[in-house]
Amino acid sequence: MSNKSDQPSVDRRQFIGGTVAAAGALTLAPGVILHAASEKGKAPSGASGNHRWGMLIDANKCAEGCSACVEACNNEHGLTGFDRPATDAVWIRPVKLKDKQTGHVNRLVMMCQHCEHPPCVDVCPTNASFKRIDGVVLVDRHRCIGCRYCMMACPYKARSFVHEALTDQSVNAPRGKGCVESCTLCVHRIDAGVMQTACQEACDKEGHSAILFGDLKDPNSEISRVLKSRNSVQIRADLELNTGVRYLNL
């Protein structure tokens, strides 16, 4: 048997083979382990290509002076600041758009737009930036080297860089110095079957209901029905990124 691994051979450690198999994982060769199933005998399903998660934000309902979604996001993901606005991590931020000719002001929240063709993924030299099969654009921090090309590439300025060493991170979002990060569309909730992001929950609680999260691939989901019946826009639609986050009344 060819063995490039530094692990001991199966012959020498046969007792491990027995115990690994008993534990629900199969040892094929030294260092190669197939995960068969979870301990409770039910295979964990994971993300599915049958869904594409997205968001619809109603600019008319986004209330002046409200930052409930930002606080909820910070709380959910343990985003603690150092009182340095230039470098503190921001995953969702309120933005004001003013039409200089008419003076009309729009308020909306800006975050990772979860593009179908994400520029951040195109430029990433280590494949740390990736799009999950269900359309969520994420950073794999195990691979991120902190080069910040993705931050340059993102037309929405959606990503942050962690500049300082952190402790006591949230289990929802392990994060640390030297990695780029952005809105994860609350993947930990999606994976747990909770179909509501922290920002939507907070916005609903405030009574504004400006944020609607849902499955863009499911024609019966609320978000799909609203998108079908009303005129929504993508920001910088000219880039043809097909964003997962869309806006109403913009």
Next chain:
Amino acid sequence: MRSSLISKRLLIILLAGLLLPAMQAIGESRYVTKNSKAASLDSCVAPTDEIRRNHMDFLQHSRDDTVIDGIRGLKYSLSECIDCHASRDSSGQAVSVTSEGEFCQACHGYVAVSPACFQCHRTTPAESGGGDSLGYHSDAQTHVWDVQQPAGRQRD
């Protein structure tokens, strides 16, 4: 002849004297800390020998499955290692698994390994429960979430 025999014996005694405490330390006390949940349990999620030899591979497989494919509730989970193995001080506060003599640090310090896990992952159990509280497990259906399900999405 006689003198060399004595020196050999002395050397062996000296070596044994040095090795025994080290072996005891690594062999018995260091992998479970007192006042941790683990100390009250019979075994880990797999036999101790296996975990000690292969925990890094188990965690590496799990991390890629979880981050890239969104598969949660795997058998091996770093947050659960910490939930179970972090000890508590006299005031009931959780002690970081990377502080001197604690679960992770004790062995990694001994073998001079610096894992990068804790640059990002927290080193104490989360106040409101760890991985369990996120409903990561296949028995997540028993959790009651006070939220709406969008139409068309069936929780299975």
